[in-house]
Amino acid sequence: MDQSILALASGLVGAIVGAAGSVGTIIVQSHYQNKREKRRMAFDAAIQDHKAACEIASRSPANIAPLTAYLHFHMCYYDLLDSGTLSLESLKGLKEERDTLFGKLS
Numbered sequence: 001m002d003q004s005i006l007a008l009a010s011g012l013v014g015a016i017v018g019a020a021g022s023v024g025t026i027i028v029q030s031h032y033q034n035k036r037e038k039r040r041m042a043f044d045a046a047i048q049d050h051k052a053a054c055e056i057a058s059r060s061p062a063n064i065a066p067l068t069a070y071l072h073f074h075m076c077y078y079d080l081l082d083s084g085t086l087s088l089e090s091l092k093g094l095k096e097e098r099d100t101l102f103g104k105l106s
Contacts, residue, residue, distance in 0.1 A: 046070035069101040
């Protein structure tokens, strides 16, 4: 085999391996960044809901669910959105779970 063809083939294989490594890194990084962003959105929404509940409870006595209950609810909601299984049935199930965590709401 000609030495120039061998060098060319080696260079091509090296470039393909390097590009595949870069693409793989970008895919993994993007996956974890999306998970982190979803978690941040759930935390922000849970904190806002909990603050609103505390504000309402300050005007009249009421039981307030802990922040972790709000966080659990929002994480489940975002999981339904991400998985593409958000439907009337899944929302009814989420409402039942919410009622268990928070107490029956109208």
